[in-house]
Amino acid sequence: MxxxxxxxxxxxxxxxxxxxxxxxxxxxxxxxxxxxxxxxxxNQEQIKLAVPHAPGVQITEEEFELSVISVDAKGRVFVGTLPLDADKSQWSEQLATNKKITDDGMAFIQGDRNIQFEVILDIMIALQEAGVTEVGFVTDPRLPEE
Incomplete structure (x- = not known):
């Protein structure tokens, strides 16, 4: 051996x-x-929003993560759970890099019912500049408890 x-x-x-x-x-x-x-x-965090109530169609989790732009009560803007820049002038560039939004030409906006409408308009302008032609709104289909 x-x-x-x-x-x-x-x-x-x-x-x-x-x-x-x-x-x-x-x-x-x-x-x-x-x-x-x-x-x-x-690392996923939840964004808490008080969404307005209205009838609607349920979207998939993939559509939510990649196509929903959320605005919380403090006015912070997110795509899915990723925050957008605080500078509004950067939003159209950041949204244009989202392949799902630009390929579909469609995005959803979900906003807290207490935010100022100007924030929604700023998002819609940024989406238009990014080439998005269709915008939907995410609502809560449940009736409010009184």
């Missing part, structure tokens, strides 16, 4: 004390992929 030395030659003199790390690398890649998948899910 021969023992492999450090230089790769076989001799019977001294054993090599080395750790086989191949299986450890496989485990590290599995952990890395697990963290890459789990990180975006843990």
């Amino acid at each position: 021969s023992i492999v030395t450090h230089d790769g030659s076989a001799s019977g003199e001294e054993p090599v004390a080395a750790i086989n790390v191949t299986s450890l690398i496989d485990i590290m890649f599995c952990l890395l992929i697990g963290f890459m998948v789990a990180t975006p899910l843990a």
Whole structure:
């Protein structure tokens, strides 16, 4: 029986004390992929809005994440859960980079019922400049509790 030395030659003199790390690398890649998948899910935040009540059709979660522009009670604007720039002049550029909105030519606006209407107009102007031709509004189809 021969023992492999450090230089790769076989001799019977001294054993090599080395750790086989191949299986450890496989485990590290599995952990890395697990963290890459789990990180975006843990980072999603909810935007709380008091949406006006009106009848409507339900949209899919994909349409919400990629096509809905939300305005919260403080006037902050989001696409899905990603905030838009505070500077309104940047909105049309940022919206033009959204592939779903520009390919469909359609977006939805969801606003808190207490925001100023000028914010909705600013969003509609930015959408028009980004090439969006159809705009829908997200409402709450449930009747208000009195």
